[in-house]
Amino acid sequence: MSEAVCSLLKKILLPDTEAVKQGTNELTALLKQDNGVSELCQVLGNSSLEPGLRQCAATMLRRYLMVNKNWKKLLPETLQELKNGLVNILGSETDGSVRTAIAMLMGLITRNTEWPELMQLFFTLGASEDLAQKQLCLYVLSVVSGEGTLSLLAHCSPLLQLLDKCLLDPTLPSVSLGHAIVTVARLSELISSQHASQFQGIVHNIITVSQRLLAEDEQPVWETIELLEVLIENEIPVLAADLPNTVQFIISLSVNKDLTDGLRIKAITFLGLVTRCKKKYLVKHKLTSPIVLSLFSILCEEVPDDHPLGILMADNPEVAFNSTGEDEVIHSAAQSLDQCARHLAPDRLLQPLIPAVEQALQSQDFNKLVRDCALLALSQFAEFLQPDISKHHNELLPLTLNHLAEVCNRSQNGCPDPPGATRLFYAVEVFCENMEQQDLLPHVEPLLQHVMAILQVERTSPYMKKNAISVLGSMALSVKEHMAVHFEKVVALLKIYLLGESQGDSTPLQLQSLETLAQLTRSLGTQHIQPYANDIIELAMVLLQRSKAKDDPELRKTCYRLFSALASVLHEKLTPHLPPLVESIQASLQSKQGVVPVLKNDSNEAVLQRLGELEYSEGEEEEDLDVAGYSVENIFLEEKEDTCVALRELAESCGEGFVPFIPRIAQDVFDLVAYPNEDVRQAALVTMTHFVIALSKRTSDEGVKCFDDWTARVMSKLSEVILNDEYSVVTSALEGYSELLGGVGERLLQQPQHLPSILASVTNVFTCKTKCQRAGDDDDDDDASMDEAEMDEMLVEYAGDVLDPLGKVLGPARFSQHFPAIVQLFAKRLRPSSSECVRSYVVGKLAECVEILGPHCAPFIHVLMPIFVAGARDLSSGEVRGNGIYGLGLLGLHGGEMVLPHLPGVLMCLSEVMAVEKEAQASDNICGALARIIAAHGRSVPIPTVLPAVLNCLPLREDFEENTTVFSTFSALYQQREPTVLLHLPMVLRAAAIVYTTPQADAACQSVIEDLVRRVKADSPDQLTAMIAAVPEPELRQRLEAAANSAPPPDGGAPQQ
Template sequence: MEEILSKLLVSNNAVIIQGTKELREAFKNPEAIPALCNVLSTSSNAQIRQYAAVILRKRLSKQKNWNKIPNDVKTNIKQGILQILINEKENSVKNSVAQFVGIIARHEVATSNWPELLKLVQDLVTSSNTAEVELGVFTLSVLTDVALEIFSKHPEHFSAFFMNTFQSPNCLNTTYGYYTVMTMIHVVSLCETNAALQNAYNKTIPQIIQIIKYLATTDEQKACDCMELFDEISGCADTLLIPHVQSIIQMCLELAGNKNLGDVIRSKAINVVGWITRVRRKSIIKHKLIKPIVDVIFALMCEPPDEDDEDEDYFADDDDDSSPSTNAAQTLDVLALSLPPEKLITPVLDWVSKGLAGDNVHVKRASYLSLAMLAEGCSECIRNKYLKIFLQCVCRGITDPTPVVRNVALFALGHFSEYLQPEISEYASELMPVLLEYLSQLCSQLMKNGKPSPGIDKMFYALEMFCQNLEEKLMPYLPPLMEGLLMTLKPEYPVHVQDLAISAIGATAAAVKLGILPFFPRIIEHLKIYLLQEHEPDTLCLQIEAIVTLSVLARTLGEEHFAPLAEETMQLAMKLADTDDPDVKKTTYGLFSALSSVMKDKISPYLSKIVEMMIESLKSSCGIVPHYAEDENAVLPIYDDLSDTADEEDIDNVSEVSSDSGADHYTVENSYVIEKEEACLSLKDIASHSGVTFLPYLEQSFQEVHKLIDYPHDYIRKASVEALAQFCINFSKIETPEGKQALNKGLNVVVPQCAEMVKTDEEICVVIGVLDSLNEMVKEIKRPMVEGDNLPLIVNSIKDVLTYKTKCQDKEDDDDPESEDAEQDELLLQTAGDIIPNLGRAMNSNEFVQCLSEILPIMIEKLKKKTSVSQRSFFVGTLAECMALIGPELRYQAVQMLQVFLPLIKDEDQEVRSNAIYGLGELVLHSKEPLYPHYNEILTGLSNVLSKETYNNAIDNICGALARLVITNTDLVPMDIVFPGFLQRLPLREDFEEHSAVLKCFGHLYQLGHPILLKHLGDVIKVCCSILNDNQGKPEVLIMACEFLKTCQKDFPAEFTNVLQGVPGEISAKINGLLSSSP
């Protein structure tokens, strides 16, 4: 056997093939396993011993293979391998042997057939001999990694072990301190149910910090390994971090800021800061750690790169392979998503303002990059308070003569364009000429020498992000933009330039929609070339981007303009989807989805094949990559060739990733994950657009998507929930007993699953997606969503979010009146709150009152001064929306609700005031009699606000509230005083929906024949004409205005004619035309 293995170590390929063949033959003999054990015990060649250990581990990693071995041979293996473990001197071999021991231990745990193993470990770790202790702790670290289940019944045994280990004066600078931390990483999952073990972790973390500091100067990789403990704790026992957040962060900042250390440890340290901030953000605030964190992050971002690279990436796919500077930028992005905006922006701007005032290129680069990193997480705050300052900085930066500064400023502009909408679009006249000039320069460079200048990625990123959100504001710039983009699509130009240009064309089409039609034929002509030609790997990106852009065009132009191409495009898409390339597949699924929005039920002939392909993608295990210990990598290709019979372990087939696998862990290649996500989302869209033609595929699609609900990747979980919600909506549209049965079955699965995910999922983006899906189902399905157990599950989910009882929320210090939320946390609260009014629309008012009684106290609490402006604004708006849904039942709570709304109409924030004023009007309209005694108080309050109000939306809502007060009880309103002032504020300026209340008020007074209306009839007619002429309102509002004017024209022709004679002729003609054409 040793001779065979030696053939696998040579560099001669023919000898390796011969050795592999001989080893395969050897495995047909049952004596192969004992022979390998003998080699492991006796060979003098360490590499051969390691090969033997790895092949044994791989061969016996599955329980069925171990079970085939006779008991006496098993006993000999167990006895011999423990002695080998004790005697082995080579670390790489010892590690592989310990892994093999762990595999056997896992197989034997059910029958407790290996007491000698645990006794050996116990003897070793309690020995007075340091070398034996190190061996014992090393073995324990491997066993807890490979076979934790053998220790799961008595986790408390670890408590004393950890405490004793770290009390030893030698643990700091000896190997067993490191392996003890590794054991703690593997055991942390047992903490959740064991108080003694939790206590041990709590008491030993200070010593672990010291070990990490020591290892950082002696073995950086081991220090990084130890820091994984904090990530593991944050994942399953994050409350253990609370007492230690300050000391852990301080350690990380010390390591990250130490330029004498290597990039790996410094990057790891700053990433740990991000992990901890995500899960323990309130501790970060409590201990005033934001400024010191920002100080270190900015210093790291200022460090010059090893090489001047104008195309440098500011985000890296792999944290471990990127620089401290890049990791610092990504950590700042995490902070922006996790912390209250004002608490982060202030210290960041202190550095940015100094950096931009100086001349240091790298400090300027860090300054612009810092602004970019704030954009997503602090978007609302920036839009409200800092947008002009930020844009002034960036406008200077994008014209900077230094390429490094100019490129990062363009990147910042792209980030702003992506996250600071819609306000940033107001700066189109300033920014678009600069971006078009860059595009023009690119075209000139291409025509001159066929090559672009460096930094092209940042230019296209800024151009694409800014353009795609401009909508009609892009139209004045469309001709030069499209001419420039189309010009870059010449085949002789670099592939990357063409790729970027195709993407930008798609973004432009999405922005201008039908405005792209003049360029549509030329775009299609170019796209066909990319879509139809055969591609090499280096040009495949062009086909992929062409598919994406074609999908955008289909969605944008819709059935009217894209239908003539739909059949041809579908045939092409079917051919393109017949591939194993996940990137082509996922984009083709997006094209199917877009075509379904054009073809509707005409997609039926293709559905069978489309759904089949997507289901295969959902089921597929392609892209699952097993990872092995680094020192075993060389063995595995040899072993791969040995598994060729059904009885042998097939490590190439990883469709079932189980505990029997020999791999250390698995990952899934990103493209295959996104293929699954796109399959989920495309099935959802196709189900939505194709209607009844999708019914035969609903059940299978539902079942396969549901299997992904617990997928490790957050965006797969989110996509699967969205798809399941759409399938339930489709079930609800099947008006047959079978359809109702399918809906109930679906809801019985999806609603409890959603409630569970809201409570337990760690990713806030997933929980937001789940709540959105619940909301969509409540809106579309209505009654069945509030029947049976569904309603309490939904209500409890809302309450859990509003009271910070979900896994994705930081619950620490919730009672702190100064506590603030990050914008993402606020969005979570608002997403939960959005469901409340839709619940009211799905049930009668009596039921809604009962439902609301559980949530109302929480909502009212959210309206207090201590909560953020955005929360007060949102929840008073939500409460206002509920008034009509409560209806007549509101009379029992009218006075209580009045005390909620009245103080808020004087709030310092304009949006809060505006929403409270609207709610006050709705409250009066639907409460009626109980609030009659309070009319004077209400009118006085509105009058006082109006006398000082400058915010147009609030003024419009005051008009709406007054209209409702008049409609509800005209006699209680001093009309001679109120009505003239009311008319002065009309027509409305911004909130045109309130024109509905205004016109109803006019109609009400008209029916009463109220003298105040007759006195001011000319002004009233002018208001209605203005509403019609300026198209101020929804169609139903315009119809109301028309009807009122026609009535006035009929009953008071002189007044009506007099008003129309006083307006410009074109307006008079338009009004007469509208009146004559209306029924």
């Protein structure tokens, strides 16, 4: 044994960075020598040395061999010596840390080479009657399987047999059984259909063992849930047969208050996961109700604090940071209920939930948390189960109003902040925001009465008043102009807080009142807000000056929101008041407030990062050597973001009145596109695109020059951002292209570099050449990779959406010149592994492109036809089928003579799909496609066969926009005196009556139907009378008579078809 090796290991263990670095380098050099590995093995096997040295020897040897080039240089005889030495050492090693290091080294070796001797050792130890040897086997297996799972694939079946036998051994301690469960979980990553039956049996035994061990040790149960998480997401249905027992076991864990919070949270989270991954199995085995009710019961558990959970906790870092274990259990239950709301059909969720919520809301003991949690559940489901949950508003809202009345009574009786009030207001607010207007209107009067009564109680706490004022804003956003009759009395209450003097900065009550006033202003609209406009403007100006005098960024940014709301309803009438507003806005844009230098030795970096974003400078302040970077407090970040948003709204709404201010402030906004915070960059970029759109309206020489200059700069910046910035900013840049094309039109492309720039940006996103798409390529985190893949697809959709306005600006002929490259970009995304979302988007977007191309789509029929046919035959998605069918119809309409050879195949495809189609959208698209093909190629289509098929699709069930297409075709065929339509004219008229004067027929469709019925009346009045009389429904007869007696267009011409 070399004393030098021990000396180096001791040096590595010293608490001295330089000594560790030097020792590591010297030991690495030693290991590169022929006998280096052998000498380290001698240290590892010398039991007389202290455990720390031996553990270090194993760890350093593993680190050395993890480098691929070092492993490849290892001589076969040295490797064999190492294997033999490790096997010998393992059996005699008594120190746990050393044994773990040895097992990890063994795992590394199995990952790189076959080691049959080790496998045999496992089977020998596992079959031994010696309990200690069995324990050693299971422990080392759990470590080795974590290091090199794939290397165990060839031995999977015998290992599972060994593990299953060990799990049934009653003499093994819980720790060893936990090791066995961990190994099974690791092996489950290798599962294939040939191992499915083995896994089913062993999983059943694992759950049985977990139930037995629960009272003495939770760790094996934790490992069991980890195993179930792996299996539940596997395509092999291992848990299918035993799913009811598995779910019932997990439910029992989730509601067991005697267990640790960590294990309960693990179980609760699994219930959300199983709902997301196996909802069909849950429905089949009637497990949805037990899951929902168990989660709801957890929500109703009492905790010491009274703060909103679920969404609110996630949005409140301070509450989340200070939350207790009980909070986290309830928080996880709220998140799992959220999963249920997202993935279960509403009726499956509401059937068990509504009675439970009603019972909880009717509880007579106000201090019981069950009522508060019922309100929380109600608010969360109101967000995700519209419109289904609104059907229950007549039962649920009156109960909620009763609670508001009770809150008011308790405030009047000396309780300024009654327990549960926070959740109550949160539930009411979310429900208001998500209910349909007509459903909420009957409840506005009593709801407003209770909320205002709470505000009028002097003893009510400021926090509760703030929540009540927030509810008023949510009501206004929902019922809009119907809030006008209550405006004066609401504002009379708000004035108390709006103008109340405070010694320091603005109060939460004042800010919320200002926010609610902005929501009221925006919701009431121009007509209803006009009489109060001057008063609101005067108030806004007073508060803006106060924010300037007190240097209050919170008040400033809220004032900007009020001015944005005023702009949205007053438009150019706000122009006289813009100068002082723009002056304040420019100061906010230029402000450096809140920027705090961070010293290199600052130990509070984590705290600073919570305050804002820490951005490191790159030599801009070279003289300040102790400054590592700067943090910006959140309030000032928010002010800059809200300032940009306000400017965007002013540019959109104030028209010519705001344009003269743009040259003055545009540079300040443009500078923020390079700001460290991405939210500010995003807001600034969006604002700049709207500045360009506003500038395009000016026709003076100065205005044209200003527009050209800023267009060039903004277009260049958009291209740069798309290549180099974060996801959120890139999406805004792509949207910026779409906004500019739609708002500026052809003028945007007059400068020759702009069109290539747009096309290059779209291509870069489609081919994943942007920085944000490349950033995650080397990320080993599977969850992160999935998120990044979703964001990449989202970016592609934003890029594809640019093509619609681009095609309209270019026109069909010019767009067709670039379409070959575009169609190839889309076609490459239709891979066998493409998700339903991707397939639907690609097929749908190509169909939209055909609509833009019109007759110029003909040269691309050979490329597009197979894509649309494949989409129309997609058995897995009605949405994809609908888009494919829509594309076939457009090709039939615009393809001209070049589509004629394909028509028999298209009609056959549509006929086959129609025979089995159950999705309303796709069925309606078939009807529209056939109508388009008949309209364009009536002489080449067997109308006696096809027209009845169209009639059989009526009335349409979902895609009512196709009604115009269908009835336009009927009208055209009638004018041609086509025999089949004349034969089926009573059916045509009855189908027209079903949609006439209903929301299913827009103005164009109504006009087409009226024209058709008037023509029939003019040609054969008696026949029309007879056909109307034959319609059995009185309402439909009245509609046809109204259409027959309708006035023709003023010009006397036929409606546009």
